[in-house]
Amino acid sequence: MTQVSLARRERGQERLQLPEEVGECYSERLALESDLILIRLRYRPCCDLREESVDPHGRPMLAITLGFEGRSGYQGGDGAELAFRAGFTTIAAFRSNRGERHYRAGETVSQLRLLVGEVTLTKYVGRERAKALLGNGGVRQLAFRKNTSLSQGHAAALSGHLGQPDPGLLDMHIHALSLLAEQLRLIGPSTPPPSRLGCRxxxxxxxxxxxxxxxxxxxxxxxxxxxxxxxxxxxxxxxxxxxxxxxxxxxxxxxxxxxxxxxxxxxxxxxxxxxxxxxxxxxxxxxxxxxxxxxxxxxxxxxxxx
Structure with missing residues (x-):
């Protein structure tokens, strides 16, 4: 298990990179708002990698992850499991939680993740639905479905802006909220109860x-x-x-x-x-x-x- 990472910050963007001996493994992060955060991840580890994941936010978040390449998994300290796969969107709700992210040796994993906090959710969908989406604790998978062409378009635009000297924050904000709106429509007006069904x-x-x-x-x-x-x-x-x-x-x-x-x-x-x-x-x-x-x-x- 590796926990060491190197950070570089520039114009509000943050790049976290694992040591070179682990492989080509980095993520780029940009906070569009305090409660609306974008992360682009690209990992290609030299060996099977178990990376400790500690929620740094300390508050409820909704995570929308679009898989572009490869597959990875997440296992929470409470036993919850999430799957991330190329061509699929995974939506999960979580509060402060420890777990592990798993990556396979030699497999390239590329993902875009949008994190949405309770304040932003409440602003757009109301307090009642925001609380229903975020739940009472732990990690809950709300959806695992094929990427739509509309979501892929927004994700590609967001990914293209990340890492640029001038990322175009207005355009990114529009694409991020459009991506959120589409995924909330697909989830439906109410959130189903936690399911014991496996990812498969x-x-x-x-x-x-x-x-x-x-x-x-x-x-x-x-x-x-x-x-x-x-x-x-x-x-x-x-x-x-x-x-x-x-x-x-x-x-x-x-x-x-x-x-x-x-x-x-x-x-x-x-x-x-x-x-x-x-x-x-x-x-x-x-x-x-x-x-x-x-x-x-x-x-x-x-x-x-x-």
Whole structure:
């Protein structure tokens, strides 16, 4: 385990670098506000590395981490585990906490992390939701999902500014808040209770949800989803209940109905929409749509034409 780092500060930016014998391992940090902090990390250790992590903030923080390259892990002193992976966004809430960050020998890890404190969160989402997001202590994983193209764009802009002589603080502030806003929308209006699901389980559940969105025109079944993502039927259903607070059937039905509404508004005819969202018989689709929205699909299509 290594704890020694070298620091260089310039124009409000701070660079922390591990000794050269450990490998190319450094992070750059910039506080846009006291409660809005940006960190860019790039590690390529020569050997497996366990780095002690001590929260220096002493207050509740929300951490949004976008993985660009490689993978790493975090294990808290309370046993909590977090996974960071290229192409995925990890959102976690924590208070003062000790733990370890784990990196593999010879693997390049590149990440961008946005830390948001309670004051900033309260300013934008209100005190009640800020407290719900941050929780009462320890480390809680709130989300682990694929990076969106919008998030990647904001993260790339922020990463490009960091380390520059003139980082362009106004632009960075705009991108940071835009990234925060998108991730809070994806989490939803309320935060789910702490989940005992492992990172791998969550990844497979997210994949099942993605499959529903990608293949809703097909006759998806529980056995098919289980086979595709590698979960048995009990774990899939229980995982949906815990992680999404719904059932696979209900989520697929809602996806189909909302997709159908958007297609009707774009000018697609009812029969075309029915087939595109997985209904073989337009009459069955019309019945399901009317029950879900309280109006017939022809009314949405006619309204669009008018």
């Amino acid at each position: 389980d969550i990844e497979m559940l997210e994949r099942a949800r993605d499959l529903m969105a990608e293949r809703m025109n097909q006759p998806l079944t529980i056995p098919f989803l289980c086979a595709e993502v590698g979960l048995n039927e009990f774990k899939l259903k229980e995982g949906f209940r815990r992680h999404f607070n719904t059932t696979p059937h209900r989520m697929l039905h809602e996806m189909r109905m909302r997709k159908a509404h958007a297609l009707l508004e774009s000018g697609c005819q009812v029969a075309q929409v029915a087939y595109r969202v997985g209904y073989r018989h337009p009459s069955n689709f019309s019945t399901a749509f009317s029950r879900f929205f309280g109006r017939a699909p022809k009314a949405v299509f006619a309204g669009r034409r008018g």
